[in-house]
Amino acid sequence: MEWYxxxxxxxxxxxxxxxxxxxxxxxxxxxxxxxxxxxxxxIILGLGFLDAIYTLAIMIPSMAVGIRRLHDIGKSGWMFLIxxxxxxxxxxxxxxxxxxxxxxxxDYGPSPKG
Numbered sequence: 001m002e003w004y005x006x007x008x009x010x011x012x013x014x015x016x017x018x019x020x021x022x023x024x025x026x027x028x029x030x031x032x033x034x035x036x037x038x039x040x041x042x043i044i045l046g047l048g049f050l051d052a053i054y055t056l057a058i059m060i061p062s063m064a065v066g067i068r069r070l071h072d073i074g075k076s077g078w079m080f081l082i083x084x085x086x087x088x089x090x091x092x093x094x095x096x097x098x099x100x101x102x103x104x105x106x107d108y109g110p111s112p113k114g
Contacts, residue, residue: 001030003022003023003026003027003030004026004027004030004031004034006023007019007023007027007061007064007065008058008061011061011064011065011068012060012061012064013060013061013064014064014068015063015064015067015068015077016068016071016108016109017068017071017108017109017112018068018069018071018072018101018106018108018109018110018111018112019065019068019069019071019072019112020069020072020101020112020113021069021072021097021098021099021100021101023065023069023112024065024066024068024069024097025097027061027062027065031058031062034054035051035054035055035058038050038051038054039051063080066080066097067080068108069096069097070096071106071108071109072101072102072108072111072112073096073099073100073101073102074102074106074107074108075096079093079096080093082096101113
């Protein structure tokens, strides 16, 4: 939970620096849990807009942590646009996200691993 709060509260729109693989995937895990929970509440209450509001609210931190994760492996944040390529882009992006961090300092800052 602390990883999710770190991204949402401390780094809401921070596109600079690096994000470790653990920070990225813990954020994704809790984002999915909260998203499914909000979708369930939305269906039960019959409102139909809570999940859309949550998606819009979390879009910027999701992009920020993804771009910082790309920085961690030494790639430009512009590589995030690879997601615009249907299917192949998604597979390539997931491959990049599971890649281990560069252990040394790179153009985007020191390693988040310490």
